[in-house]
Amino acid sequence: MDLTPTKRPDVSLLLERARNVLAIEAAAVTALRDRIDERFLAALQLILKSPGRVIVSGVGKSGHIARKIAATLASTGTPAYFVHPAEAAHGDLGMIQPDDVVIALSNSGNAEELLTIAPFVKRMGARLIAMTGRDESPLAQLADVHLNVGVAEEACPLNLAPTASTTAALAMGDALAVALLDARGFGPEDFARSHPGGALGRRLLTHxxxxxxxxxxxxxxxxxxxxxxxxxxxxxxxxxxxxxxxxxxxxxxxxxxxxxxxxxxxxxxxxxxxxxxxxxxxxxxxxxxxxxxxxxxxxxxxxxxxxxxxxxxxxxxxxxxxxxxxxxxxx
Structure with a gap:
């Protein structure tokens, strides 16, 4: 298919489209404020009480967001790493231990790869937090705690490409990480120890x-x-x-x-x-x-x-x- 534009694009329409993307995504994140409730607190308590680590998992665009959430958790005092659900189904499930907490991301809540491993995660004793767009989704139903990150619409004009939904999931992950940081009393010197190569690490660790x-x-x-x-x-x-x-x-x-x-x-x-x-x-x-x-x-x-x-x-x-x-x- 030839995707070369057949005519000069209307610059004003392009700018308006871009502004609309930001407005939709901002609204999606703002809507999450009302979902910082008992379920969010339950997710925090699951992680804080767990002697193990947090494993974050997702496939596709949700997988990219899951990697970012795992990295943010790890750098702010909550040991975490990413596991791809397809790889988990072929051996990497052994990386998950009974004391761990798994955070599974899927906007639809129907990701086959996650639904395949979720029962095994629960069977081994690990706890499951799901982040999906629907409370009634299959993944949400399997979870110990479900965090609803659903959005009214995607910023994509076709309402297909994950845009607002991935932004909302990332924001919820950040909210979890920062709340956990505060609960653990994680301070600047702790942050510097996990960022020795960064500017803050050099300033706080160099004598x-x-x-x-x-x-x-x-x-x-x-x-x-x-x-x-x-x-x-x-x-x-x-x-x-x-x-x-x-x-x-x-x-x-x-x-x-x-x-x-x-x-x-x-x-x-x-x-x-x-x-x-x-x-x-x-x-x-x-x-x-x-x-x-x-x-x-x-x-x-x-x-x-x-x-x-x-x-x-x-x-x-x-x-x-x-x-x-x-x-x-x-x-």
Whole structure:
């Protein structure tokens, strides 16, 4: 069949069609508010009381939504994964255990693949939550709890392609996941642990000790070092500053390239100076156990680009600058 348009499409009609899709899908999601009731609470309690995992299943477009719901549950504190019902009927049913809860998605509630495995799921002792568009559907009748995600119409002009119905199912899945998140007391640090590769994970799990420079890479001189030696250390280590420490690495002060500029503005004669004569005796520091995001915030607050890192005894253990934080993708 040739699907090439035979005439130039009416742009205004296309835009109106697109707006109508959004209106229909928004109405479908809004209608779910009245279905957050005792049945929804029963589904939550089934999952919260289960010592097992949540298995989400569906076929076709419902299968795609089921995968997304499983992923959202897993990332928000409810162990979950997707099982395809056809594969379950050919061996993957062994992945489901008696302590698990199965969430089965089918808009019609007549999906043959789900109806085939549902009795076996129930027989092994697992609990079944169905998400369908009809309370009287076969799948709904088999379920321990049925969540009605039916819609008045699809956004497809033919009222055939799953559009509003899949949006509604996805929204109900999100509602379940977020309610479970709240019930479990799942917080930002928990979220970060399941998203270590994301921006939030980096901000909440990366500590100063993970990104700071250590050992020989940290610029450091003794208080009796000459001014020239201090400048050489600043140049050699490339951090635009040097720490000043005693023989036991206890931090005494800091001298930066900014201090150098200000010194040259005040006096043109720097010969004979030692670093102890010109260092800042109150350097800005942070501990190695602090979050790297805290270091970034402190630098921003103080309008500085580097920090020295000291332990609880004031011993210099490292240094970092904004480039180190950018490299670690903290900022």
């Amino acid at each position: 100063v000790r993970d990104v700071m420079r250590k050992g020989e890479t940290v610029p450091m001189v003794s208080p009796d070092a000459s001014f020239a030696d201090a400048l050489l250390e600043i140049s050699r280590k490339g951090m635009g500053m040097t720490a000043v420490c005693d023989d036991h690495c206890k931090l005494l002060g800091v001298f930066t390239d900014g201090d150098l500029r200000r010194l040259l503005e005040r006096t043109g004669n720097i010969s004979g100076l030692s670093i102890a004569d010109v260092m800042n005796h109150s350097p800005r520091c942070i501990g190695p156990e602090a979050l790297a995001a805290e270091a970034a915030s402190l630098m921003e607050q103080l309008s500085i680009t580097r920090l020295l890192v000291t332990d609880s005894d004031g011993i210099l253990v490292g240094a970092l600058n904004t480039q180190d934080l950018m490299k670690a993708k903290v900022i």
